[in-house]
Amino acid sequence: MDRVTGPAATAPRAVPPVAHQAPTAPAAASSGVHATARLVARRDGRGGTSLPVLESDGPLALRRTRGDGDEARVVLVGAMSGPLGGDRFAVRANVEEGARLRLTSAAATIALPGQAGGDAHYDVRVRVGDGARLRWLPEPLISARGSDLRVTTRVDVAPTATLVLREEQVLGRVGEEPGRLAGRLVLRVGARLVLDQEVACGPGAPGGWDGPAVLAGHRALGQLLVVRPSFAERPPAARLLGETACMVPLAGPAVLVTALAPDGLRLRRVLDSALAELG
């Protein structure tokens, strides 16, 4: 599988880096690539969804594909490898009132070590407005040996909106030790904080990360987060999806599937069956 073997850790970037200095970047930041992709989905008034803002930036390319009914579809295409150490990637998406959007990605994202050194950050912020629906289903994030990446995903969802969001982390390519990876996922529904979860793993992470309380040797970890207004009244009951996966109602109108698996393929199988049921 291409997306598992991926580019070699030392491969040059496929496209020369174009530095897009984010205005908020700290002065002391390293010389990595700074890129922010932006996306706004809006009801077009004819029963569909338009994309008045669709801004690619450097390695983050957004492509509109054929939609389905009232749903606009966007694919995030990595136009070069990375993030590499020192890079600062960001995605900002706003799904406005009543709009429908599905976002996927063309391939896995592979965190690699960089010449610039230091850690890389990938920061995703998403807003889903009243009555809107967002399905955010990117391919996995693979943490290659020697990489050091912090991923933060903050999602604000209106109480009348629907969200389906999948995150998958694969620790190392086939047979490879992982890099260091820290991921934080924060969900607010209206004003209420519903989920704030951070997982840190790989060399340099706090002790016990691969032990019996945390990952116990599993190399793929995933979450499926579903927010739906009807869950406020009738949340699905907690249940097990095998020995290392479960579906639980959160303290709010949301359900979280947490799954561990030996590899990315088996992880996807568990999340796909949960998605078919909840999505």
Next chain:
Amino acid sequence: MTRAALLVLADGRFPAGGHAHSGGAEAAVRAGRITGAADLEDFCRGRLHTTGLVAAALAAAAALGVDPVALDEAADARTPSPALRGTARKLGRQLLRAARAAWPDAGLDALARTFPRGAHQPVVLGVTARAAGLDPRDAAYCAAYESVSGPATAVVRLLSLDPFDATGVLARTADEVDLVADRAVRAARAALTGGVDALPAASAPLLEIGAEVHTALPTRLFAS
């Protein structure tokens, strides 16, 4: 107030119901993930740096006077498993009963009124530390130490592990308990001005999943 209050609060015999819980160790033993002292040590380290750190930061923040309602919501958001949320509230209720008897205090009374079904245990622990005249660091130490001492004691019963080996695990993780308590207090101070988002959210997937596996069992030695 007296420093010895810390010993009273941290004592495993303090009647707050903790002895009935294994901190996820029973589920890990049943799944074959803990078979001896080495696994127990790895388990304790993992728990300490995840839910232990979060509990310590919540307790320190409550002891500093951060709003318990905001802290309780932050604790809910950091505890996806409904089984673990239920356990945390039950332990909070039991601790509050013992704390009000030991250190009568208006803050504890207010907490009981605001949360008739119980607040998350670390939040109660922090307010209790404050009532007992202890400082946020003491509250953080209590929570961090409890995150490793609970499983270590439980595994002695679950595996007939030599109690000397279990105590050895606690001694070897002691310097990491120091680090976690330090981090927790720094985060709690940040939360005083920056809100509860400044608190850590470190999670342990297998503790979450294991708690749901455990709660579905017909018979078990420990409640969680």
